[in-house]
Amino acid sequence: MxxxxxxxxxxxxxxxxxxxxxxxxxxxxxxxxxxxxxxxxxxxxxxxxxxxxxxxxxxxKPNTVDEYKAEAIEELKQKVSSIDLSEAAQRLGARFADNKLTLKIFGKEFSVDTEGNLSSEVHINAYMVVPALNYILNGSGTSPRGDWITFRELNGGPSRYAHFEQRCEKPLKRLADTYTDLFKDMLEIFDGKQIDSQIDSDVSIILHPLPLFPIMVCYWKPEDGLESSLHIYFDATSDDNLDIESNYTLNEGVVLMFEKIALRHGA
Ligand code: SF4
Missing domain, CATH: 1.10.15.40 (Electron transport complex subunit B, putative Fe-S cluster)
Known part of the structure; x- marks a missing residue:
């Protein structure tokens, strides 16, 4: 089996x-x-x-993603319940009211209470919860500089790159090749911003999975017998706001979200 x-x-x-x-x-x-x-x-x-x-x-068939991440989430919730959320909100430029810290994930508001519980009017993807709680716990609040670097250039990136490429960049490239509305979804559903490419890609979109943690998705269409390619770039300050494991988990979640949307549309 x-x-x-x-x-x-x-x-x-x-x-x-x-x-x-x-x-x-x-x-x-x-x-x-x-x-x-x-x-x-x-x-x-x-x-x-x-x-x-x-x-x-x-x-x-597997356990659900939510079950898979449940243990890590419980541990992080414990940690969040022991910190000063209003201080964390100040540090991260988030809002604090009614004992809840509110921040935007892909442009949509999510709140975290003093017990570490996340709530939102939109569906909460388990892959987003672990990075969001780690961001609240450990993010330094450094503002992005707008200088883009590769996954390999992040702390701990070289040893994780093979997995990142396999689980994040390659599946997203494949989606971009076959699901023509992918970039439209990034702009419309996930509050992405299309920018003029700094690195000669055909498409460059900036997404904000977390407020101080932007990513830039760049896609090169197939041309003259050359295969298409897709890379995800990170702001040079990324390590200050999110650890490499959370970064990896978050990007895996991004890919899974787009895969689900593509499946709904393609099926
Ligand atoms: S899955 Fe169906 S549509 Fe796709 S290659 Fe195979 S036969 Fe063709």
Whole structure:
């Protein structure tokens, strides 16, 4: 039995051509059908035998993301309950009222109470909770400078880059290649700002997963037989406001959010 976390893991095995030979309109739709065990993966005629051998049987589905992160969240909540939230709000340029610190995540307001509980009018993604609580606990409040650096240049970045590339940049690139509304969603749903590229990319969008922690997503379209590429950049002050593990978790969460949206639209 193969262990599969979500439909995107199946989607990544497909060639992304949307050729419809499986009878589904898109590769995304096919991936969802396989994940729901409505279709066998063998129905795509373009897969290597070793992929079919590995994923052709029953699917072992995971615990939810929220369960997965629950332990880390509990620990952080304990820590938040022992700090002065009004001081943290001042340090981070956040608001403090009614015993709650309020800050913006992707432009939407989230509040943290003195017990470390997060609340918002929008859905709270568990991948955002750990970085948000770490940000409140340890963020220095340094303002971004607008100088962009790579993940590798962050403290602890070199040893984590292979994972970051595999779990964050590559899946987002693949989405950008196949889901044409990705950048529109970044701008409209996630309060992104398109900027003139400083590094010659075709698309450059700045997102604010946390107020003092912006990221810049840059995408280069395929050209003259060259593959497309996508990289995520960080402000040079990023290490002052978020540790590398939280940064990684947050970007993983960003990718999962966009994957879910793409699946909803593509399925
Ligand atoms: S899943 Fe396979 S058969 Fe179906 S559209 Fe994608 S590449 Fe074509």
């Amino acid at each position: 193969s262990h599969i976390e979500n439909p995107m893991e199946i989607f990544k095995l497909l060639n992304g051509s949307n050729c419809k030979e499986c009878g589904e309109k898109t590769c995304l739709a096919f991936a969802v059908a396989v994940f729901k065990e409505k279709r066998p993966i063998q129905a795509c005629p373009h897969l290597e035998k070793e992929v079919i051998d590995r994923y052709g049987g029953a699917i072992d």
